[in-house]
Amino acid sequence: MVTIKDIASRLGIAPSTVSKGLNDANDISPDLKKLVLDTAIEMGYVTKKMKKETRKRLCVFIENMLYEKPDDFGFDILLGFRQAAIRDNWEVHIVPMTPVLQMKEPYDRYMVRNKYHGGFLVGFALKDPWMKQLENTTIPTVLFDNYIKRNPNVAYIGTDSFEGIDLAIDHLYELGHTHIALLNGSKDSMVTANRYDAYISSMQNHNLDIDEDLIAYGYYVEESAKYHLKDLLEHGATAIICGNDLLAIGALKECKKLHIRVPENLSIIGYDNLPAAALFKPGITTISQDRLDLGKNSYAALYWLIDKVPISRSLLRPTLILRETTGPAPFLKSNKILPKEKELIN
């Protein structure tokens, strides 16, 4: 079990200072208090105050996403949420969710019955039964990567797709690429649609021609890449921006099979900066979403929704992490396989 001493030695401060931070004493600076609380939550420390039954509760529902191990996409999102919520002494429950469970009880009734003041929904799909109900919910609710029209009780939280795609296109443009493809995720997702819009707008801002043949929709899984890679190459792509890191990994594996060298013949950019993007050989250049910050920002939005401030959307800035899969555009030679060349191959 984690003790106050453990936290103190991790932070290199006196146990009495940790104790002050945990007990909201007045003679400790707000910044240090935050650091103590952040660390306590991260290490799994539980204070007496946290055990009190009278604490107000928030609930995080998570679906279609791993979150139990530090490498899982959802792990840091939940950690950031809990770190921010503890500053206001909220009790946070984490509840794995499924469509079947959602059909058993309407969202609002579930929340009221369990005395939750607000909900944070992560990984939900548009077809989930509760999603439709969110159009009219009276419960303050934050949605990760999904948007509900009109309802002032629901906020959308995510990372700015426009800036993310623009960072990627900027980087490729500076490397001399003009035939930049977008291997997007599944069509029924709001994020997919945003990234398409972002791609069009950024290509136009860079004065690059838009070729619809360089835009493909797959699914957000590795296997999806192989169905599109060849086609994108045949249409002249010298760089591909993928909807997530899994698609980028799939594309890289397919390149290996087809003896296409990355980045010499083709540059590839992923999205999300999953731990796998750094570990893969070659390391994958990717658009990073800081998931700890996403969690904190989700709590922030929920705090203000509970206070009746009708936040519609609150987006974070992405960053571009440069690794080994992007390089100068192939010099004086397009990847396009000309009809004659094709004959030679066949």
Add this chain to the structure above:
Amino acid sequence: MVTIKDIASRLGIAPSTVSKGLNDANDISPDLKKLVLDTAIEMGYVTKKMKKETRKRLCVFIENMLYEKPDDFGFDILLGFRQAAIRDNWEVHIVPMTPVLQMKEPYDRYMVRNKYHGGFLVGFALKDPWMKQLENTTIPTVLFDNYIKRNPNVAYIGTDSFEGIDLAIDHLYELGHTHIALLNGSKDSMVTANRYDAYISSMQNHNLDIDEDLIAYGYYVEESAKYHLKDLLEHGATAIICGNDLLAIGALKECKKLHIRVPENLSIIGYDNLPAAALFKPGITTISQDRLDLGKNSYAALYWLIDKVPISRSLLRPTLILRETTGPAPFLKSNKILPKEKELIN
């Protein structure tokens, strides 16, 4: 001078409870504490704690906008910001700004010299000297209605133009309007561009034809409307969505001159819900931005920027306030002045 008793009687609670709220006592509920602080700030009460020299400071810079009287556009924005900031015991300075003052000292140096931890800029124009500097500032900064690319220290705060324009078009569409004009504000503003995009996308979603002749750009002042009204009517507009309430007032005055009845012959919608929109005869249907909430949300974004969470944009939901300037589309008759009719008039 405002006393604790005054606050107590305004809220209908005991002075001792007010005192607890002001002094951050533990035996008062967080909600009541917030209410006490909100009211104290609104009434201009100053506690001993607030006078302490050691408090951390934020600065609000305001330009091109009135804010001293409750009816002024900026008043509630500043009030909401201060109400939210006091919860974390920040000292807030309000500084009127001009381009000349900005040229005297760079933004970052001004902030560091005055020991400000963060800034909130309201009413700044793109051409302001400090705006360019914000691209590289290291000071946590929130901008109202303006967006700075890439810099993780700067967040954009505003109201969701897409939802605002969509609410207006929805309302007009249900009243039978198909020839809906947009009398937008000045072209060099980000908000103007957003509202144009929002107009195009909402018209398309309603399956309404887009006629570029029904889109005009003026300035965000009353006088601007008269230069466009006739032209929009000649191109068949039965409804006009205006970029702000001042343009709507200008349009209404021009209608009176031209003997065009509102809403019988023409529906008009404003933007912002200024006090003047309610007081004008007829009362102006308008898209409302809650300015108190804008202020609170601006502080919220600044709080998290100071904590290194790179908020890019955080937008509030607008609401549509129905008054007297919108009605059913003119039945079986377009406003279009046909060439023959024109001859009759001349």
